[in-house]
Amino acid sequence: MLTKEELEEYCKTARESYLPHISIDCVVFGFHEGLLKVLLLTVKNEGGWYLPGGFVLKDEPIELSANRILKERTRLDEIFLQQFHVFGDPQRSKQHFDMYKDMLPPKDNWFTNRFLTIGYYALVDFCDVNPSPDQFAATCSWCDLNDLPELKLDHALILKTALDTLRLQLNYQPIGYNLMQKEFTMPELQKLYETILDKKLDRRNFQRRMLGFGILKRSEKPRKGGAHKAPYLYSFDLENYEAALKEGFKGGW
Amino acid sequence: MLTKEELEEYCKTARESYLPHISIDCVVFGFHEGLLKVLLLTVKNEGGWYLPGGFVLKDEPIELSANRILKERTRLDEIFLQQFHVFGDPQRSKQHFDMYKDMLPPKDNWFTNRFLTIGYYALVDFCDVNPSPDQFAATCSWCDLNDLPELKLDHALILKTALDTLRLQLNYQPIGYNLMQKEFTMPELQKLYETILDKKLDRRNFQRRMLGFGILKRSEKPRKGGAHKAPYLYSFDLENYEAALKEGFKGGW
DNA sequence: CGCCGATAGTGTATTTTTGACACAAGAGTA
DNA sequence: TACTCTTGTGTCAAAAATACACTATCGGCG
Numbered sequence: 244m245l246t247k248e249e250l251e252e253y254c255k256t257a258r259e260s261y262l263p264h265i266s267i268d269c270v271v272f273g274f275h276e277g278l279l280k281v282l283l284l285t286v287k288n289e290g291g292w293y294l295p296g297g298f299v300l301k302d303e304p305i306e307l308s309a310n311r312i313l314k315e316r317t318r319l320d321e322i323f324l325q326q327f328h329v330f331g332d333p334q335r336s337k338q339h340f341d342m343y344k345d346m347l348p349p350k351d352n353w354f355t356n357r358f359l360t361i362g363y364y365a366l367v368d369f370c371d372v373n374p375s376p377d378q379f380a381a382t383c384s385w386c387d388l389n390d391l392p393e394l395k396l397d398h399a400l401i402l403k404t405a406l407d408t409l410r411l412q413l414n415y416q417p418i419g420y421n422l423m424q425k426e427f428t429m430p431e432l433q434k435l436y437e438t439i440l441d442k443k444l445d446r447r448n449f450q451r452r453m454l455g456f457g458i459l460k461r462s463e464k465p466r467k468g469g470a471h472k473a474p475y476l477y478s479f480d481l482e483n484y485e486a487a488l489k490e491g492f493k494g495g496w
Numbered sequence: 497m498l499t500k501e502e503l504e505e506y507c508k509t510a511r512e513s514y515l516p517h518i519s520i521d522c523v524v525f526g527f528h529e530g531l532l533k534v535l536l537l538t539v540k541n542e543g544g545w546y547l548p549g550g551f552v553l554k555d556e557p558i559e560l561s562a563n564r565i566l567k568e569r570t571r572l573d574e575i576f577l578q579q580f581h582v583f584g585d586p587q588r589s590k591q592h593f594d595m596y597k598d599m600l601p602p603k604d605n606w607f608t609n610r611f612l613t614i615g616y617y618a619l620v621d622f623c624d625v626n627p628s629p630d631q632f633a634a635t636c637s638w639c640d641l642n643d644l645p646e647l648k649l650d651h652a653l654i655l656k657t658a659l660d661t662l663r664l665q666l667n668y669q670p671i672g673y674n675l676m677q678k679e680f681t682m683p684e685l686q687k688l689y690e691t692i693l694d695k696k697l698d699r700r701n702f703q704r705r706m707l708g709f710g711i712l713k714r715s716e717k718p719r720k721g722g723a724h725k726a727p728y729l730y731s732f733d734l735e736n737y738e739a740a741l742k743e744g745f746k747g748g749w
Numbered sequence: 750c751g752c753c754g755a756t757a758g759t760g761t762a763t764t765t766t767t768g769a770c771a772c773a774a775g776a777g778t779a
Numbered sequence: 780t781a782c783t784c785t786t787g788t789g790t791c792a793a794a795a796a797t798a799c800a801c802t803a804t805c806g807g808c809g
Contacts, residue, residue, distance in 0.1 A: 262517050265612060305584030305612065329582055329614055331558030359518060359558065361582055411744075415664065430786075447788075448768065455766095465775095471785040472775040491664075683757075700759075701797065708795095718804095724756040725804040 244288045247346050254353040261298035263353075266360040267309050268296035268398065269324070270405035271317065273369035273385060274422040277434040280385040281402060282317060282374060283392070287381040291395040294402065295383075296360065309363040316377045323366045323421040327408040328401075331359045335397045364405040366421035388438075409439055414492040420479045428466060428474035429453065440496050456492055458484040497541045500599050507606040514551035516606075519613040520562050521549035521651065522577070523658035524570065526622035526638060527675040530687040533638040534655060535570060535627060536645070540634040544648040547655065548636075549613065562616045569630045576619045576674040580661040581654075584612045588650045617658040619674035641691075662692055667745040673732045679715060681727035682706065693749050709745055711737040 245253060271282035283292045297312035299305055306324065314320045340354035349355050369385070376383040386392065394402065409418060413436070422435060433449045453459060460480045465473035498506060524535035536545045550565035552558055559577065567573045593607035602608050622638070629636040639645065647655065662671060666689070675688060686702045706712060713733045718726035 262610070262612075264515050265517065299584070299612075301610070302586045304586060305582065308584075326582060329558065329579060331552070331561075331614075333555045333557060357515070357554070359515075359552075361584075411668065428786085445768070445770090446786085447770085450787080452767090465786095467776085469785080470777045471783085472777095472787080474786055681757085698797075698799090699757085700799085703758080705796085718757090720805085722756080723806040724754085725758080727757055 244286070244342060250343055250346055250354075251351075254347060254351055257298065257353040258351075260300055262301055264356055264358055265299050266296055266358045267299060267305065267312055267363060268294045268330075268360050268401055269309060269313050269363045269365055270294055270402055271313065271319065271365040271367060272405075272409065272422060273367050273372060274435050274438070275369040275385070277431075277438070279388040279435075279438045280369060281388060281391070282372075283384065283386050283394075284316065284376060284380040285382045286379060289381075292386070292392045292398075293395050294398045295380075305361060309361075309365075313365060316380065317372075317383055318375055319365070319367060319372060323417070324363050325365075325408075325412075325416065326361060326363050328362045328404050329359055330362060330397060330401060330404075332397070333357050335360070339396050360401070362401050362405060364408060366418060368422070368424055370424055406439075413439060413496070415488060417484060417488060420481075420484060423479075426462060426466075426476040426478050428476060430474060432477070436496065442496065444496065456483075456487055458487050497539070497595060503596055503599050503607075504604075507600060507604055510551065510606040511604075513553055515554055517609055517611055518552050519549055519611045520552060520558065520565055520616060521547045521613045521654055522562060522566055522616045522618055523547055523655055524566065524572065524618040524620060525658075525662065525675060526620050526625060527688050527691070528622040528638070530684075530691070532641040532688075532691045533622060534641060534644070535625075536637065536639050536647070537569065537629065537633040538635045539632060542634075545639070545645045545651075546648050547651045548633075558614060562614075562618075566618060569633065570625075570636055571628055572618070572620060572625060576670065577616050578618075578661075578665075578669065579614060579616050581615045581657050582612055583615060583650060583654060583657075585650070586610050588613070592649050613654070615654050615658060617661060619671060621675070621677055623677055659692075666692060666749070668741060670737060670741060673734075673737060676732075679719075679729040679731050681719060681729060683727060685730070689749065695749065697749065709736075709740055711740050 273280040273282070282295060284295055285292055295313060295316040297308070297316065299308040300311075303311070305326070309324050309326070310320070310322075313322070313324070336358050343352060343354045346352070372385075374383040374385060388406070391399075391402075393399075412418065418439070419432060419435060423432060429450050430446070432453065433444060433446065436449070437444055458480050459477045462476040462478065465475050467473050526533040526535070535548060537548055538545055548566060548569040550561070550569065552561040553564075556564070558579070562577050562579075563573070563575075566575070566577070589611050596605060596607045599605070625638075627636040627638060641659070644652075644655075646652075665671065671692070672685060672688060676685060682703050683699070685706065686697060686699065689702070690697055711733050712730045715729040715731065718728050720726050
């Protein structure tokens with residue numbers, strides 16, 4: 244929560260720099276140890292969790308806005324970002340900023356405006372990311388999708404919509420490629436599919452089908468270390484992968 | 497094109513009523529005689545074709561905006577509308593309204609603002625629609641998708657994106673239901689699928705598969721009149737249809 | 750009235766893909 | 780070396796997709 248002076252300063256800058264009434268919220272997905280994760284923030288001096296979000300500069304393409312916002316708020320840069328929905332309920336942020344309501348007259352107060360928010364989902368390699376909060380955030384951390392805290396605003400809806408989109412686009416977007424590490428085992432990839440689809444898959448049929456797409460390259464050396472049979476390592480054959488995505492992977496899961 | 501007085505009046509009303517920097521454009525699809533059609537407008541005293549579009553009232557949910565805009569501009573009401581993409585290039589409308597640029601100072605001039613536009617696609621029963629232009633439009637008419645005029649602004653991109661979305665969502669949205677008349681023949685439905693997918697399908701396999709979904713009811717009486725064997729009439733079994741859509745029709749085309 | 754052309758309805762053999770399942774192989778551990 | 784756990788691979792039956800051919804019925808025409 245901001246002091247009156249901070250609020251005034253912030254609102255002034257915001258009005259000068261950003262398009263009014265428009266925001267962007269990002270759902271950043273990562274995958275680690277068989278679990279889907281989302282990057283969430285908490286705000287200083289305030290309880291509750293938020294998706295990383297921000298505003299659109301007056302002369303900035305929105306794709307770049309989304310990228311910039313993520314970079315500013317989480318230090319992530321040049322990652323896979325995909326617009327998925329606009330949330331335009333006039334009430335969606337109405338009560339939320341009540342705390343600032345009386346500090347400034349409505350016409351000066353950026354936060355009592357109505358905001359449409361454009362939802363983007365992002366896919367990152369969990370291991371590449373070292374979440375670190377920006378000046379406004381107290382914390383920035385990965386949360387397990389199965390164990391989410393309560394989210395502020397309509398961010399739970401945005402998150403759910405992102406997840407539904409992910410599920411629907413699994414055959415048309417490079418989701419595996421962007422969420423997995425460079426090299427991975429077949430069981431790890433299967434776990435990702437199972438998590439996104441929320442459904443158990445048969446190990447052998449999954450492997451047959453995946454290999455059938457012709458988008459995987461098998462590395463010579465298996466991964467050692469576990470107390471079991473060493474699994475082969477795979478990586479995506481980017482050329483074939485992209486060609487296959489244009490058609491979509493046929494068949495359902 | 498507006499006179500200076502009309503422009504002043506319009507800008508004043510717009511600033512009072514609408515959210516700035518945000519617009520909505522609608523791609524209205526219809527299907528008639530085996531061809532996909534799109535509803536396009538021309539503007540009075542100006543060449544060129546546009547998608548029907550408009551603005552969001554300050555306190556209006558965007559879904560209602562889209563509905564209202566279509567109603568105002570084309571008299572269509574309560575039709576299937578689906579948000580599909582936001583177009584946010586800062587240049588997308590920059591040059592377009594140059595004709596109004598010098599009539600009013602930039603801060604008063606609604607049209608020299610940057611606009612993000614939210615794309616909606618709409619599906620209507622062609623026969624229900626009697627296109628009629630509103631006060632701003634000179635004409636409002638169906639255009640064949642294979643024979644489109646040149647579109648203003650980035651409306652060609654918006655239209656193409658809508659069409660791509662339609663193709664991807666064919667198995668998840670009630671596209672057939674909303675584009676076909678209440679009763680239709682199997683070859684007519686097949687033609688719709690062929691048109692959207694831009695691909696020939698086998699008559700017999702199409703029929704078997706469609707019937708296999710269990711979403712069609714066959715009417716007792718066939719359609720008479722043509723100089724050929726009378727085809728059966730079908731209609732959608734709405735209950736099964738909606739249940740099936742939740743899962744998605746499995747398999748590709 | 751019967752034949753023709755065109756379109757619609759239905760069936761069947763073949764191939765491909767899915768789904769279910771079992772066993773062998775390798776790596777660490779006791 | 781035997782055991783456990785996990786991964787890799789093969790096989791068979793069922794289901795689905797594909798390719799293709801025949802029959803039925805309408806209106807029109809001689």
